[in-house]
Amino acid sequence: MLLKLLHFLDRGLTGLMAAAIIVSTxxxxxLITFLILSRFVFGWSVVGLLELSTLxxxxxxxxxAVLASRNKEHIVVDFTAQAISSPRLQALHELLVAVIVLVLGLFFLSLARDMLGWSFRRPQTTPGLGIPLLAGQGAIVFAAAAATLYALRDVVAGILKLFIPSRET
Known part of the structure; x- marks a missing residue:
């Protein structure tokens, strides 16, 4: 039951991320096309376009980055993975990669927490449109949390694969 719920949430999150990628692209x-046309064709200087495009x-x-973590495409060293022929060593290699990514994810999460703490103590906005910097920092916090959760998933899957070899994860 829990696995079905997690799978459902993962599919929903993936759909939202796909939509966010399409909309942001x-x-x-x-925005960049309009910025270029307005400056070089019409001679206008439109305030805030660069801020919005950067956001x-x-x-x-x-x-x-979160999708790469979800698909296990964040750290891929094909040569090493292909050189290992033993299923047990492959499982150990996958677990090692997952642990490294989890440690990096926890560090990233710690940095995101510190950044948020600073932002709440000293709120800042963009100069042109006055957009709170938290709007962009939210993306960093989201990526840190989601990538860390996917790394945790990979560690659990790696442990299961290492100690229950017949299990496909």
């Missing part, structure tokens, strides 16, 4: 393309880019990059 379209927004970046539209969209941060969400795009962080969402892409």
């Amino acid at each position: 379209a927004a970046i393309i539209g 969209c880019a941060i969400w795009l990059y962080m969402t892409g």
